[in-house]
Each structure stands twice: as C-alpha cells, then as structure tokens.
Amino acid sequence: MFYREAGQFKTTYQADQAVFPILQDRIGLALILIAAFVGMPLLASDFFLSVVMIPLLILALASIGLNILTGYTGLLSLGTGGFMGVGAFACYKLTTIFPGVNIIVWVLASGFFSTALGILFGLPSLRIKGFYLTVATLAAQFFLDWSFIRVQWLTNYNTSGAIEVPTRTLFSFPITGPNASPQVRYLVILAVVTLLTWFASNLVHGRIGRMWMAVRDMDLAAELIGIPLYRTKLLAFAISSYYCGVAGALLVFFWYGGAEPGVFNIDQSFTILFMVIIGGLGSLTGSFFGAALIYGLPIMLKGAFHALGWNILPSTVEHITFMTVGALIIIVLIVEPLGLARLWQIIKQKLRVWPFPY
Amino acid sequence: MKAPGGADIAVGGVLLAVENVSLAFGGVKAVSDVSFDIRKGEIRAIIGPNGAGKTSMLNIINGFYQPQHGRITFKGETRSKMRPHDAAKRGIARTFQNVALFRGMTSLDNIMAGRTLRMTKNLFWQLLRFGPAMAEEVEHRHRVEEIIDFLKIQEIRRTPVGRLPYGLQKRVELGRALAMEPELLLLDEPMAGMNLEEKEDMSRFILDVNDHFGTTVVLIEHDMGVVMDLSDRVVVLDHGVKIADGTPDEVKGNQAVIDAYLGVAH
Amino acid sequence: MDLAYKILIDPFIQMGSAPDLLVQTLWEGLVAGVLYSLIALGFVLIFKASGVFNFAQGIMVVFAGLTLVGLHELGVPAFVALGLTIVVMFGLAFLVERLMLRPLVNQPDIILFMATFGLTYFLIGFGELVFGGNPKKMIASELYLPSGAYDINFAGGFVSLQKIDIAAAVIVSLMVIALAFFFQKTRIGRALRAVADSHKAALSVGISLEQIWVVVWFAAGIVALVTGIMWGARSEVSFSLQIIALKALPVLILGGFTSIPGAIVGGLIIGIGEKLGEFYWGPLLGSGIESWLAYVIALIFLLFRPQGLFGEKIIERI
Numbered sequence: 001m002f003y004r005e006a007g008q009f010k011t012t013y014q015a016d017q018a019v020f021p022i023l024q025d026r027i028g029l030a031l032i033l034i035a036a037f038v039g040m041p042l043l044a045s046d047f048f049l050s051v052v053m054i055p056l057l058i059l060a061l062a063s064i065g066l067n068i069l070t071g072y073t074g075l076l077s078l079g080t081g082g083f084m085g086v087g088a089f090a091c092y093k094l095t096t097i098f099p100g101v102n103i104i105v106w107v108l109a110s111g112f113f114s115t116a117l118g119i120l121f122g123l124p125s126l127r128i129k130g131f132y133l134t135v136a137t138l139a140a141q142f143f144l145d146w147s148f149i150r151v152q153w154l155t156n157y158n159t160s161g162a163i164e165v166p167t168r169t170l171f172s173f174p175i176t177g178p179n180a181s182p183q184v185r186y187l188v189i190l191a192v193v194t195l196l197t198w199f200a201s202n203l204v205h206g207r208i209g210r211m212w213m214a215v216r217d218m219d220l221a222a223e224l225i226g227i228p229l230y231r232t233k234l235l236a237f238a239i240s241s242y243y244c245g246v247a248g249a250l251l252v253f254f255w256y257g258g259a260e261p262g263v264f265n266i267d268q269s270f271t272i273l274f275m276v277i278i279g280g281l282g283s284l285t286g287s288f289f290g291a292a293l294i295y296g297l298p299i300m301l302k303g304a305f306h307a308l309g310w311n312i313l314p315s316t317v318e319h320i321t322f323m324t325v326g327a328l329i330i331i332v333l334i335v336e337p338l339g340l341a342r343l344w345q346i347i348k349q350k351l352r353v354w355p356f357p358y
Numbered sequence: 359m360k361a362p363g364g365a366d367i368a369v370g371g372v373l374l375a376v377e378n379v380s381l382a383f384g385g386v387k388a389v390s391d392v393s394f395d396i397r398k399g400e401i402r403a404i405i406g407p408n409g410a411g412k413t414s415m416l417n418i419i420n421g422f423y424q425p426q427h428g429r430i431t432f433k434g435e436t437r438s439k440m441r442p443h444d445a446a447k448r449g450i451a452r453t454f455q456n457v458a459l460f461r462g463m464t465s466l467d468n469i470m471a472g473r474t475l476r477m478t479k480n481l482f483w484q485l486l487r488f489g490p491a492m493a494e495e496v497e498h499r500h501r502v503e504e505i506i507d508f509l510k511i512q513e514i515r516r517t518p519v520g521r522l523p524y525g526l527q528k529r530v531e532l533g534r535a536l537a538m539e540p541e542l543l544l545l546d547e548p549m550a551g552m553n554l555e556e557k558e559d560m561s562r563f564i565l566d567v568n569d570h571f572g573t574t575v576v577l578i579e580h581d582m583g584v585v586m587d588l589s590d591r592v593v594v595l596d597h598g599v600k601i602a603d604g605t606p607d608e609v610k611g612n613q614a615v616i617d618a619y620l621g622v623a624h
Numbered sequence: 625m626d627l628a629y630k631i632l633i634d635p636f637i638q639m640g641s642a643p644d645l646l647v648q649t650l651w652e653g654l655v656a657g658v659l660y661s662l663i664a665l666g667f668v669l670i671f672k673a674s675g676v677f678n679f680a681q682g683i684m685v686v687f688a689g690l691t692l693v694g695l696h697e698l699g700v701p702a703f704v705a706l707g708l709t710i711v712v713m714f715g716l717a718f719l720v721e722r723l724m725l726r727p728l729v730n731q732p733d734i735i736l737f738m739a740t741f742g743l744t745y746f747l748i749g750f751g752e753l754v755f756g757g758n759p760k761k762m763i764a765s766e767l768y769l770p771s772g773a774y775d776i777n778f779a780g781g782f783v784s785l786q787k788i789d790i791a792a793a794v795i796v797s798l799m800v801i802a803l804a805f806f807f808q809k810t811r812i813g814r815a816l817r818a819v820a821d822s823h824k825a826a827l828s829v830g831i832s833l834e835q836i837w838v839v840v841w842f843a844a845g846i847v848a849l850v851t852g853i854m855w856g857a858r859s860e861v862s863f864s865l866q867i868i869a870l871k872a873l874p875v876l877i878l879g880g881f882t883s884i885p886g887a888i889v890g891g892l893i894i895g896i897g898e899k900l901g902e903f904y905w906g907p908l909l910g911s912g913i914e915s916w917l918a919y920v921i922a923l924i925f926l927l928f929r930p931q932g933l934f935g936e937k938i939i940e941r942i
Contacts, residue, residue, distance in 0.1 A: 093404055220442075223442045323745075
C-alpha cells in the first residue's frame with residue numbers, strides 16, 4: 001500500500017521517460033544517497049568502510065563497465081582484469097611523472113588509456129562474433145597480464161614487480177597512501193562512482209542504450225534499421241574499458257594501496273563476470289547487487305562458520321567460496337537468467353499490491 | 359519528410375528498378391535473371407509458390423544479399439552492391455517473416471529504435487541526458503506515439519515484446535519499420551499466422567500507410583484474397599524466375615501462374 | 625633497420641646454425657601440440673553432440689588426474705584406481721547432464737557457455753577441497769608408461785626424445801582412430817552425429833537426447849582422463865594445468881569446433897608455432913610469451929578466415 005503508482009499521472013513525455021518515474025523510487029534513491037554521502041562516513045566504522053563499502057563500490061563500477069559490454073551489447077568479454085590493470089598502471093605512471101596534478105584527475109584520465117586498448121582489442125569485432133570474440137578478449141587478458149610484469153617501465157623498474165601508492169592530497173588532506181583515512185578515501189570513491197553511474201544510466205536509457213541492446217538482441221535487424229554495427233560495438237568496448245580502467249585505478253590507489261603482479265589476472269576477469277551474471281545482465285542496479293553478493297560471500301561464509309563455532313582454515317573457506325559461486329552461477333542461469341535485478345523487480349511488483357495477495 | 363540520398367521521384371514514376379538480377383547460394387539458384395520495377399506510391403505484391411525466391415528478392419532489395427549479376431536502381435541511383443545500413447539510410451524499411459524484434463526491449467523501445475537514424479545528439483549530450491538529448495527523446499517520442507496510436511498498441515507500450523502474442527508482435531514490428539519514415543516499405547508475409555480479424559486490421563494498416571503517408575509498399579503474401587484486394591500490381595515468381603507481371607486481374611487469369619499454383623486460392 | 629633484422633632474419637639464422645636445437649624445438653612443439661589436441665578433442669566431442677562449448681574441459685583434465693592419483697594414494701592399486709576413476713567420470717557426466725544440461729536445454733548457447741564457467745569454478749573449489757591444492761606426481765610407472773629418453777645424434781649435436789612423449793603421440797593416434805571408428809560404425813556414434821546435426825530431427829526418430837549427452841560427456845571425461853595421465857606424467861598434476869588447458873581454445877579456432885582432424889591439425893600448428901615463437905623470437909620480447917602467443921596466432925588466423933581452417937562457412941539466412 002505504500003509502494004504504488006495510483007494517482008501518479010504523467011502529463012508530459014519527459015516525465016514518462018524519466019529513469020525513475022515512480023515517486024517512491026525517487027524518494028528511495030534520495031534516501032540511499034543521503035545515507036551514502038552523509039550517514040556512512042559519520043556512523044560506519046573504519047573496518048566497515050575499508051572492508052565492505054570501498055571494495056563494493058569499486059567492484060560495482062567494474063561490473064557496470066563489463067555489463068555495458070556483455071549485458072547490454074551482448075559481447076562476452078574475459079578481458080576485464082586486463083583493462084582494469086591498464087587504468088591502474090596508467091594512473092601510476094601519470095602520477096609519478098606529474099606528481100603535482102591532482103590524483104583524482106589522473107584517475108579519471110587513466111580510463112582513457114583503457115579505452116584506447118579497449119578499442120584496439122575490439123577491432124576484431126568487425127569480422128568475429130560470439131565465442132570467437134570471447135577468445136580474442138582472452139588473448140587481450142593474457143597479453144596485458146604478461147605486459148604488466150614484463151614491461152618494467154610500468155612499475156618504475158621496481159625489482160619485485162609491485163607498485164606502492166605514493167601519498168597524494170586533496171585540499172591538503174591525504175587521500176591516497178598510508179595516511180589516508182578510510183572516510184576520505186570512501187568519499188572520493190563514492191563521488192566518482194556516483195558520477196560515473198549517473199552517466200552510465202543516462203547512456204543506457206537513451207539512444208545509445210537502445211542501439212547496444214539492438215545489437216545484442218538481433219544484430220541483423222539492427223543493421224536493417226540503420227544502426228551501424230561496427231561503430232556501436234566499438235563504442236561499447238570504448239566505454240566499457242573506460243569504466244574498468246577507472247575501477248582499476250581506484251582499486252590500486254584507494255583500496256589496496258599498491259599492486260602486485262597478478263592482481264589483474266584472469267581470476268579478476270571471472271570475478272567481475274560472475275558479479276554481472278548473478279547481479280543481472282543488462283541491469284545497472286544488478287551490478288551493485290552482484291558485486292555485493294560475490295564480494296560478500298566469503299565474508300558471510302566465514303561469519304557463518306564462526307557463528308557455528310567451527311574453526312575453518314581460510315583456504316578451505318576459499319575453496320567453498322569457489323564451489324558456491326560456481327553452483328550459484330549455474331543456479332542463477334537456470335532459475336532466473338536476469339539475475340538478482342529481476343528478483344528485485346519481482347519483489348517490487350509484489351510490494352505494489354501489498355498487503356493484498358494479487 | 360524524405361530520407362536523404364537520391365533524386366525526388368514523382369508519384370507514379372519508377373522508385374526502384376530491378377534489372378537482370380541473379381543470385382545463387384553455392385549450387386542453388388535462388389533468383390535467375392529477374393527484372394521488374396516498383397512505382398512510387400503503389401502497393402506491389404510479389405507472389406509465388408514456396409521456394410520461389412520471394413524472400414531472397416526482398417533481401418536483395420534491402421542490401422542483405424548481394425546478387426551475383428544485375429543491378430538495382432533506387433531513386434535514380436544505380437548500384438550493384440549495397441549494405442543494409444545504407445538501404446536504411448536511403449529510405450528502405452522492412453519486416454520479416456519470423457518477426458525480427460529486439461526481444462530484450464519493450465514495444466516502445468523497439469519502435470523508438472526505429473528512430474535511431476534520425477537521432478543526432480552525440481555522446482556528450484547522451485552522457486548528460488538533460489538538455490538537448492532529452493529534448494530529442496521527447497521529440498521522437500511524439501512521432502512514435504503517433505505510430506502507436508495509428509496501430510492501436512497503446513496498452514502494450516511497456517510490455518517486453520517477447521511476451522506479446524504473435525499478431526501483436528507483427529504490429530510492433532510494422533511500427534518499428536514505420537518509425538523510419540521510409541519511402542519504400544518491404545513487408546515479408548505480414549499476414550502469416552493471423553486470423554481473419556487480424557488480417558483485416560493489418561490490411562487496413564497497410565492501406566492507410568500507403569494512403570496517408572504515401573509510402574510505397576512491396577509485400578510478399580500467400581493469401582490471394584489479400585493480394586487481389588490490396589495490390590495495384592503483382593509480380594509472380596516461380597523457382598527464381600519471373601513468370602508474370604501486371605495488375606491483379608491480368609495475373610489472375612495468366613495460365614502460367616495458375617499452373618505454378620495448381621489453382622490454389624486461399 | 626636493426627629491429628627488422630632481429631625479427632625477420634636472425635631467428636632463421638639461429639635455426640639454421642643449430643639444426644639439432646631446431647629439431648628438438650620442433651619435437652617439443654609437436655608434443656605440446658599433441659596434448660593440446662587431446663584437450664581440444666574433448667571440446668569437440670561435447671560441442672559436436674550438444675552444441676555446448678565446455679569451458680570446464682580443462683578442469684576435468686585436472687580433476688580426472690587428481691582422482692586417479694588420490695585413489696592410488698589411498699592404497700588402491702593402479703589399474704583398479706584407473707577403473708574407479710572412469711566410474712567417477714561417468715558419475716560426473718551423469719550429474720552434469722541431469723543438473724545442468726537438462727534444465728538449460730532450450731537456452732541460447734551463450735547461457736550454456738556461461739554455465740560451464742560456473743561448472744569450472746565449482747570443480748576447482750571441489751577439487752581443491754578434496755585433494756588439496758598441492759601438485760601431485762602422476763603414477764606413470766604404475767601404469768606401465770615408459771620413462772627415460774632416446775638420445776639421437778643429429779647434425780653435430782643431439783636430440784632428446786622423451787619416451788613418454790612418444791607414448792603420448794601413439795596413444796593420441798589410437799584414440800583418434802577409436803573415436804573415428806566409434807562415430808562412423810556404431811549405432812551410438814550415428815546417433816551422436818544425428819544429434820549434432822539437428823536436435824529436433826534426432827528427437828523425432830526416437831533418439832534420447834539425455835542419453836546421448838551422458839555418453840558424450842562421459843567420452844569427453846575419458847579423453848580428459850587420458851590427457852590428465854599423459855600430461856601429468858610429463859610434468860605433474862596441478863591446478864595450473866587448468867589455465868594451460870585454455871590453450872585448446874586457439875586450437876579450436878584453427879581447427880573448427882566440430883572437426884576431429886581439425887583438432888589434431890590445429891593442435892600441432894599451435895604447439896609447434898608456439899614453441900618456435902617462444903624459443904626463437906621470445907628472447908626479443910622477454911620470456912613467457914607462450915602465455916599469449918597461441919591466442920594471437922589464432923586471432924590472426926581468424927581475421928583472414930573467420931570460420932577457422934576446417935569450419936564450414938556460415939551463411940546466415942533470415
């Protein structure tokens with residue numbers, strides 16, 4: 001009875017085309033944003049921010065990136081880890097070469113390096129489709145992973161092949177490096193993720209989103225209504241890589257504080273892909289749900305074992321996590337291929353008629 | 359509004375001419391040395407028994423298949439090869455036998471997709487959405503709503519097309535083709551699988567489109583009653599070869615046509 | 625200019641100057657290629673009959689190998705362990721068909737492909753849980769597989785051919801012949817080909833899709849077991865094999881997804897190409913290029929011939 005549209009009439013197409021046409025949704029979104037920007041930094045513990053919120057936001061951003069390519073445009077990619085890495089290393093090089101420039105500027109700029117590589121590895125999509133294109137992205141992933149170790153210039157010739165994040169400031173507050181507080185780091189990440197999510201939402205709800213989905217659903221028909229297939233696919237690669245690149249830069253600079261070789265390996269690609277599948281292919285909110293579930297799973301399992309009083313090795317938890325994720329993927333694909341996002345929609349439908357059964 | 363490219367053809371003039379077109383797949387000859395023309399403003403039917411090459415002919419006209427021989431002249435411009443993307447730009451739209459809708463999207467989005475060629479606000483404005491991009495969305499939404507009104511599909515605007523019954527899907531697909539404001543509309547068996555009432559509705563829509571918007575229509579159809587009632591002229595194909603070309607009455611009495619069909623009328 | 629010399633001329637000079645090294649490299653490439661072909665064979669079997677691209681083939685290789693070694697470690701005699709492992713692989717095929725393939729039977733291929741990602745991760749987790757993550761030694765001698773090498777004098781130096789590698793080549797050839805016989809001559813083989821052609825048509829003549837799928841996944845499981853044994857005998861059985869198994873993908877791109885001879889030829893091309901590339905051009909770029917070279921080779925092929933060497937040209941009709 002609280003969540004219904006009765007009485008909400010749209011008198012202009014503009015109002016009807018809005019992303020959140022239902023008033024209750026808009027109120028809900030406003031509340032979430034207030035909680036996120038104001039409530040969290042004030043009330044949440046350092047642990048919660050560092051271990052839950054920061055990773056969640058960054059992984060959700062990467063998931064949005066992959067979702068654009070795989071969920072909206074239908075191009076299955078296993079190269080996400082590699083593209084994240086390009087952003088991370090680009091940011092590192094930029095800030096070590098030009099330390100005076102604000103780090104947030106470099107984070108946002110590093111995405112463009114990912115974009116360049118994304119377009120490069122997307123060029124084959126002119127002639128290759130489906131599984132074959134996926135294998136091409138796998139080529140990109142292995143090649144990029146290899147370069148991160150081999151091209152020593154990227155790590156400034158550090159002998160261990162790892163990078164450590166230097167301290168950078170904003171208005172003389174340290175926001176990266178060992179002295180940056182979780183609250184400050186969280187707010188920077190939140191601002192970037194909110195802005196980029198807003199852009200992504202605008203894109204997918206408009207002309208470009210329709211073009212992507214048309215290419216996904218039936219590319220022959222898309223061509224026949226005048227959609228330029230190649231340019232649309234390349235645009236998907238470009239934008240998707242940008243998001244993954246920024247996510248990678250944020251991951252290294254604002255979460256890990258550094259990077260070891262292998263951080264952006266094929267496992268990372270699969271992790272993000274699983275977040276997209278479970279969260280919902282073709283859904284932005286799904287990207288957040290998926291990131292929460294996949295990232296939170298080992299934490300929840302550890303908590304559950306702890307609560308039961310079982311003393312389980314961390315490696316065992318990891319194995320059980322793998323098994324659970326694998327099984328979940330199969331279950332989600334069988335039961336609800338549109339993932340958690342669709343489940344959420346169904347819940348909202350039920351809420352519409354609550355407290356009546358139908 | 360007319361699509362870009364090519365000369366302006368007067369009503370009754372030749373809009374599209376097919377000359378000596380042949381197409382073969384490996385050893386199978388789909389179309390052999392076929393020539394006919396389509397006049398602006400008319401409703402032209404292509405008929406023939408199964409396997410006659412009708413769909414292949416349509417696919418050639420809109421650039422999906424490239425013929426091995428022959429040429430197509432559209433709005434005064436001759437070309438032997440054309441990509442579907444170009445055909446769309448020049449003002450050719452079509453529907454498919456097996457309904458080629460975008461199943462992941464709603465009816466409204468499918469028809470809005472048909473407006474893609476006419477939406478020009480670039481990536482920068484799309485990122486922001488408010489401002490010029492939104493204004494463009496609303497402007498095209500107006501046009502799309504006219505089509506929705508015309509086809510009487512208001513109730514199913516927001517339904518994902520995968521959930522619609524077949525007859526309604528065909529209507530949405532017609533809507534998407536109309537959204538392109540085409541000069542030439544190619545309909546591949548628009549009445550297939552419909553009951554009498556649905557056929558009457560679809561016939562009315564086709565006549566109105568031709569009358570109201572001046573769109574030239576080419577349709578492939580098996581229902582002889584529909585063909586005779588709707589079309590101005592008819593081309594008959596059999597085994598990839600043209601066996602008759604004229605008004606419905608002329609074609610009806612043609613012995614070769616009767617033989618090809620063995621006298622079958624719907 | 626110097627760079628062009630280094631890339632285009634120097635490696636060939638090196639090849640010519642030490643022909644024994646060249647032959648050794650070619651042999652290593654051949655052997656690797658044979659093993660890639662084995663994995664590709666498993667893919668082809670499943671793809672031919674069910675249209676499913678089984679990303680989990682690699683982990684099945686590891687899993688089969690680990691089961692065999694694990695059983696032996698428990699004290700089970702080698703050949704009994706072999707028999708039991710075959711039973712386990714059958715059980716796996718049965719479960720996969722029942723729990724994964726049947727519910728997803730009408731879904732688009734990409735969904736099934738993603739489901740095999742889930743299967744892969746599940747088997748990785750399960751395998752590590754049951755067998756532990758440490759590499760294990762394959763029970764090669766217990767299975768009467770040869771060890772040692774033939775050292776042949778050649779062109780001033782010598783070439784060393786490991787006996788186990790020769791055994792691998794022989795076994796693969798036997799498997800290919802057996803599979804070819806199976807497909808062409810037996811009733812089930814014919815049914816498999818029918819299913820590969822058209823599910824609906826096969827159903828209409830009374831072929832049970834479920835049975836066929838179990839058979840095919842079981843056959844792929846046997847191939848995985850053989851691969852696990854041969855590969856494990858050469859190095860060891862570990863989870864890193866799973867990633868190497870992904871190299872079968874470039875093999876499939878070259879050879880086509882449905883062709884058994886294609887898998888063999890593709891495997892050889894990738895194996896030899898990779899080893900030559902790594903040995904003669906690798907030092908220019910830095911070590912470790914074998915992690916991606918195979919994929920790039922396949923990509924280049926794809927750009928000129930999108931259907932691979934043996935695949936059929938796809939004509940899309942609306």
